[in-house]
Amino acid sequence: MASNKNTVRKVALAYSGGLDTSVILKWLQDTYNCEVVTFTADIGQGEELDHVRPKAKALGVKEIFIDDLREEFVRDFVFPMFRANAIYEGEYLLGTSIARPLIAKRLMEIAAATGCDAIAHGATGKGNDQVRFELGAYHFNPNIKVIAPWREWDLTSRETLLAYAAKHKIPITKKKGGGSPYSMDANALHISYEGGGLEDPWWVPDDSIWRWTKNPEDAPATPEYITLKFEKGDVVAINGKRMKPYKVLATLNELGGKHGIGRLDIVENRYVGMKSRGCYETPGGTILLKAHRAIESITLDREQAHLKDELMPKYASLIYNGYWFSPERRALQALIDDTQQKVNGEVRLKLYKGNVYNAGRRSKDSLFDARVATFEDDKGAYNQKDAEGFIRLNALRLRTGAKRDRR
Structure with missing residues (x-):
């Protein structure tokens, strides 16, 4: 393990400036004896990011990237997902899931541009985000080394993280009012x-x-x-x-x-x-x-709409599980986007x-025809007698089965 760690020269870290990633930054420097590049994404979280640069500088980081990705996030990730009406397990609108592929994409761009031979993230070994980040990373570089400290170190609680930060004089920004009891x-x-x-x-x-x-x-x-x-x-x-x-x-x-x-x-x-x-x-x-x-x-069209509804759970699961860059998600997206032309x-x-x-x-492209759907006189727009043959044809297999069951 030690020899493997010695081969890492430079790491691109997805860095928020919070407790976890601040500790990770120092831990990477000490454990891998490597240079760390930090990347912080503004994807509309509404938090002030002014503290990120000075904190990274205080830990010796020379290359610090803080990128405004808000427009790209909504345009290229959120909106395409909503064209599919995607919901995971009937309720969840995939807010966290859809942000991860963009962060992974930009992290890998920075890693390539700065000559990093590894990337690192702060996702735990229990969650979905580790999968999302890493599947995205491997899409852009199949040979990239991924460092996930939560799967390596022995810091297993907030208390141990705070103790590590105090020991190594890592600056930690305390949240107003003591912060939230939730992640x-x-x-x-x-x-x-x-x-x-x-x-x-x-x-x-x-x-x-x-x-x-x-x-x-x-x-x-x-x-x-x-x-x-x-x-x-x-x-x-x-x-x-x-x-x-x-x-x-x-x-x-x-x-x-x-x-x-x-x-x-x-x-x-x-x-x-x-x-x-x-x-x-x-x-x-x-x-x-x-x-x-x-x-x-x-x-x-009815069959377009029904097909989209049938495919939606698969599409939502792909996003939830981290497969945004997979060929099957891209294929589904092409179909979905084609349905949206009107x-x-x-x-x-x-x-x-x-x-x-x-x-x-x-809509000027509406398929709703009031002349056909009306309960009033439709003036010949729809021949109600046509429904008789339609029903008899669709009932044929049911009638045949019913006759068999009565024999």
């Missing part, structure tokens, strides 16, 4: 909470856990109506104002949070085999999903006390 992860799509009391699936957290959304009981008593404009399956304007993807999502987060929309408390099945409980806030994503299904309801138009929504309601949809 939190945020980006432009969502914020998640795990650990602490949430490890008891019967325990109900108090309302202080939620940071982005109002308690629906305290949300405005007056509904708010908004109109979203879609072009090829993506929202391009809110209430008539055109916006870039990140601004769209940020605006929907603000609107959804105001009305208490997007709270979730679930137990999910991790890829590594265990069950995990988490609470999530995805206000903008909840609105976006409702609106996208509404515009698809009038613009997608998904254009407007959707009106009502936001009210934790809920999103459809309040109208219209």
Whole structure:
């Protein structure tokens, strides 16, 4: 093991500046006797990143990358996923899952550009993120060495991490108010909470856990109506104002949070085999999903829509399990994107006390034909007598089976 460690000269570390990755940075320097390059991604987590550079510098890092990836994240990862209406296990909108491939992609670009022969991350050996980061890394460089300290060291708790930081004089930024008792992860799509009391699936957290959304009981008593404009399956304007993807999502987060929309408390099945409980806030994503299904309801052919719904659980699992760069995900994406060519138009929504309601949809590419669907006189647009033969043909196998069973 020691000889293997001696072969590592330079490591690119996915670095947040928090306790875990600050300890990892020093641990890499000491354990592998190597140079460390740090990479911090701004993907809309809403945290100040000013502390990252001085902390990395204090530990002797010479190459420090802090990249604003917010627009790329929403445009190239979140929006393509929402074209598929992806939900994992019926509820989870994949907020953490969809961020990992972008971080892995940029980390590998930096590793290549700075001559690193290894990368490192702070994901634990119990979670999904280790899989997501590493599958993404191997896509870009099949021979890259991956260092996952949580699978190597003997620092097994927050207390041991703090002791290590104190011993090595690692600067740790204390959060205001003592920080959160939960493990939190945020980006432009969502914020998640795990650990602490949430490890008891019967325990109900108090309302202080939620940071982005109002308690629906305290949300405005007056509904708010908004109109979203879609072009090829993506929202391009809110209430008539055109916006870039990140601004769209940020605006929907603000609107959804105001009305208490997007709270979730679930137990999910991790890829590594265990069950995990988490609470999530995805206000903008909840609105976006409702609106996208509404515009698809009038613009997608029936069999297109049904095929998408059949494929969606597979697509969602691929993202959850870390296979964003896999050939099967790319193949599904090509099919999904092809279905979106006529998904254009407007959707009106009502936001009210934790809920999103459809309040109208219209499109120049609509397949909805009121002349055919009407309960009034359709003036010959539809011959109701045609239904008799249709029913008899579809009933043929059922009638044949029924006759056999009566013999």
